[in-house]
Amino acid sequence: MRLHAILRAAALAIPLALLALTAGTFATRADEKVTIQIDGAAVPYYLPLYVAQKEGYFKEQGLEVEFLYANAADILNNVAAGNVQFGFPNGDAVISARANGIPVKVVHSTYQRGIGAVLFKNASGIKTPADLVGKKVAVTSYGSPNYIQLQVMMSQAGKSIDDVKVEIVGTGAILDALKSDQVDAIVFSMLRYYALKAEGVDVGMIASDDFLPSHGNVLVTSDSYLASNPQQVKGFIAALDKALKHIVEGDVEKEVKMAIADYAPTFAPQEKVVTEIIKEVFIKTLWQSEDTKANGFGYGNIAGWQKTIDVAAEYKAIPEAFPAADLVVEKPSDL
Known part of the structure; x- marks a missing residue:
């Protein structure tokens, strides 16, 4: 009987020890720190990023995200150099950077159109x-x-x-x-x-x-970061997509109030017009399109991107055209 009791106690102790070890592992696991540099200054139109932060969607993906702001050219240079992991510049600047040999990649065509x-x-x-x-x-x-x-x-x-x-x-x-x-x-x-x-x-x-397909702000990273940290890139995109869905299906006015109060307080007098712009422009035409209905948020229409690249070359805005597929991830969900 005594031997039986000892064996039973040992059997119970093993899963308890494993549970304690597992709990300790999760308790000490630190979120991956990443930085995104955003075009311009803090404005409420960057609402999906702010919602992803506020609602804990980045944290769900094991990411601790810091926001910085700069002009598009500096963003792309910093991303390529590894000074920051992500950037959110406008699409025209990204095309120019890639045409001039800066190794950046559009991993999420967040704005489906230009503004x-x-x-x-x-x-x-x-x-x-x-x-x-x-x-x-x-x-x-x-x-x-x-x-x-x-x-x-x-x-x-x-x-x-x-x-x-x-x-x-x-x-x-x-x-x-x-x-x-x-x-x-x-x-x-x-x-x-x-x-x-x-x-x-x-x-x-x-x-x-x-008249000319283009893109507003898009999510970029470097070729090297994408290759070495695919899970972080996938996690960032998943959090961004969840925030976009949250806004589109939720209370826009409430989220705009949050963004202005917590991130862009100088826009307080414009709360009403910002809400209208989010509803009428961003939700209806920028974040969503026929492409996103079929393929999900951030879909990169390669033919559309190629037309923009070709026209930029035709009008001497870039040295020469290049394949859009070298720059743009078509389906972020396939990463």
Whole structure:
């Protein structure tokens, strides 16, 4: 009997010891620290990243994520150099970087479209690109993606960029140039359409993406980080996708309030218009498309990316074209 009791006690002790060992392992396991550098500054339009952080979706994937902000060119250089693990720049900058030999990879085409647009007062009579003939149209620089978009629009209308009176106006002054009628139209961000409307300006818009496919912000990493840390990349994408689903199916107003309060407090007076923009632009046309309905968030349409690359080469924005498949992961879920 005594031997039986000893054996029974030993049998019970083994799983308890294993349980204690397992618990200790999980208790001491540290989340992987990664950094994402985001284009520009903290604005509520980066809502999916903020929701993924706030809701613990990154943590569920074993990631501790730090947010930093910089311009797109610096982001891509830092990603390629391994100074940061992830970047969230605009797609045009990514194409330029890859064309110039910087080894970055788009692992999630977060924005399915670009956000460029021609904005104008409706009183101008402008309705189509052909109506820009003879008009003063402002862009921020001759090297900007918006200038290429204007060239393509005019070409598709059977006209030339020479038919437009192009003016260079800095980012900080371009909206005022339109409001004060210094120019007839500007090629800028479609998000400003809603801001102008909120100010009472009777404004119209022609989306650049209807003429030239492009992308806004996309998730990038380096070729080397993707090869050596596939699980971290997959985990980041899974958290981002979960946050996008959370926003699309949830309470947008609530999430916008969170993003403004916790990340972008200077936008507090614009809470209403930001909510409208998230609902009408990001949810309906930027984060989602026919492609994402069939293939999931972040789908990289290779043909669309290739067209953007080819046009960039045609208009000398990059040295030469290259295969989009070398830059873009088509289905993030296949990584």
